Amino acid sequence: QKWLSWLQDLTNKGHIKTGGDPLEPTGKVVRKRTQITDGPFAEKDLVGGYTIVEAKDLDEAAKLASGCPHFDAGGFVEVRPIMKM
Secondary structure (H helix, E strand, C coil), X not given: CHHHHHHHHXXXXXXXXXXXXXXXXXXXXXXXXXXXXXXXXXXXXXXXXXXXXXXCCHHHHHHHHCCCHHHHHCCXXXXXXXXXX
């Protein structure tokens, strides 16, 4: 409920571009174009899900993330800009 309330507040303020979804624990790892294996995935790359927010800069995005309920359970949020190609 805390997660939904936090996300709804950011949505109401116009910051959410997509609420994202949690990721399944399964998947594939592709290396060198020809080597495809099932997980496990490297722990440093563990991503539980994603949310895309609109912010004026990385500092504002980090401030928006500071309200995330994951912190209540000892979790963390990684904030990254989307690379423009």
